[in-house]
Amino acid sequence: MAPVANEQNPLRSRHAPDALRDALLFSSLSDEELACFHNAAQFRSYKKGKILYLQDEPADFFYVIRNGWVKLFHTMPEGEEIIIDMLSYGSTVGESAVFEHGAHTSSAQVVEDVQLFSIPSALLKEQIKINPALALGMLSSLSQHYRKHYSEMALNAMQTAPQRIGCFLLRLCPESEGSAIVFLPYDKNLIAYVLGMRGATFSRALNMLRQKAGIRIDGTRVEIDSVEQLTKFTYGPFCEVPGAWGHSCMDKPQPVQAYAHQ
Amino acid sequence: MAPVANEQNPLRSRHAPDALRDALLFSSLSDEELACFHNAAQFRSYKKGKILYLQDEPADFFYVIRNGWVKLFHTMPEGEEIIIDMLSYGSTVGESAVFEHGAHTSSAQVVEDVQLFSIPSALLKEQIKINPALALGMLSSLSQHYRKHYSEMALNAMQTAPQRIGCFLLRLCPESEGSAIVFLPYDKNLIAYVLGMRGATFSRALNMLRQKAGIRIDGTRVEIDSVEQLTKFTYGPFCEVPGAWGHSCMDKPQPVQAYAHQ
DNA sequence: CGTTGACTTGAGTCTATTCAAATCCTGTGG
DNA sequence: CCACAGGATTTGAATAGACTCAAGTCAACG
16 A cells, blocks of 8 residues: 655665654663664655555554654544644654554654654564663653643644644744744645644635734745744733743744755 | 642552552553552542642652542643643553653642552652663553543544533443443533533533433433444444444543542 | 646634523531 | 522523635646
8 A cells, every 4th residue: 555665775874873863762872772773774765645554554663754744643434534643853653553562553644755764663672671761761752742742732722723823833933033934844734634724724814824923925935024923923812921931831832843845 | 839638548558459550550560560669659538629739840759540530731821721631540640750850741630539649759760760661561551541642632623512522421431332321520610621612512512412312411420321322423424334443543432430429 | 728736715604602690509507 | 407608500692713615716737
């Protein structure tokens, strides 16, 4: 199903340090401990549309993303999709199958051309058992990842469509003040679904942001006049209090690795 | 803040095996490995309203619930709450602070009188480092818990208010067929918030279920004429296909430990 | 230059919300 | 045992936000 691995290069050792090292999952490992993953990793490129794996398939590999975007999703019986997560640079994909009887618990599809490292799941499982630091690091990365995701989902449930988009844009911004230009990382329709709305609503909500939050959109390019203004619009009632971030449910929005995709 | 520990009994060794053993977190441990947690655990009871801890507080203990319900939440600057999770029998509370710089990442409050075991976080941290089985077990339990929670939230986002309540009721049912009587585990208003709706909407949605899904409600007691009928109403479009559970995003609804609370 | 796919816009509908008022309950003090 | 305060729950009316369906634009591509 969904064939076509587009390239496949043996790992060059110079590739690994950057991408693997930056994976949250491996952040607590020493270079030596990382080495065995280096050696087992294979570098791959896949085009938009490629299915990495399907739910319930045995999980022989997990992946570390170096570039591009991967969508995790469930498929409903009648074909409708539920999007679980969107992953990019530094994220690991499919690693949790190791704790779930060795089968993937969701499906994964490339939604923007990716480069990634493919690593045997068996190696991870084996290493966890003998390396407490790795286990602890995984626990930490799992925990953090999920916590952020939670807060986000919970917050989103309280926001209007334009505000959810505001959050999304702010996560793309490298700076938390001044003006900024960001690029939408994937299809508008997909963003809409990720944010829990329809394409049509997304489009209308963008218009609202245009008027009320000082942004301009041209294709995938978004100009933000003032990040402060957008923040105010987005979190409006939630951030009047000075210093709110430190004690609120929200992590300060973290810029994701948003690579331009004209 | 929020004082009043109501009782506090030293642990009797006969207490521990049942509740600790049933905690997903400890499910992979041998009796010997569990022993050190036994010995360090303290049995406590707290009344509804008690704050176990607040966000950002240092986490000296984590808890294993034996009975009752605990709400995890974030507080917004203006006082509004975001509910992160509701936990009951067999769940652990506050354990993930161990991976988060030792501070709690959310607040926890008792919403129905609880009995629980309080265990020093330091012990957990130390054991994880020296016991790979524990680490693996934690990874597994974290992973599973989060995955379920996710699927649930994602599915809920696609459902109407009455359907979300249907899901909730089905999780309270011990059987997946025939009739059933269940008790709402906590305040209706709280259930409403957990399900992402207002109290008023909850009330109206219950009326809808009364008519269309064959249930009767009297206080906290809910009579379900036919679990099949309720399932059909709840998942309607999502489960026409035979055998759908196996391949759908949804785990078969798991009954939670719902103890009657007249 | 027609086709396809992505995006936007319009009109009408529906669900859930808000705000308020009306009930119902429960624990308390008499 | 009963009346009562205060909280929990239900109901009503009006409104807002998002959805559906369908039509209209636009741009890239063969």
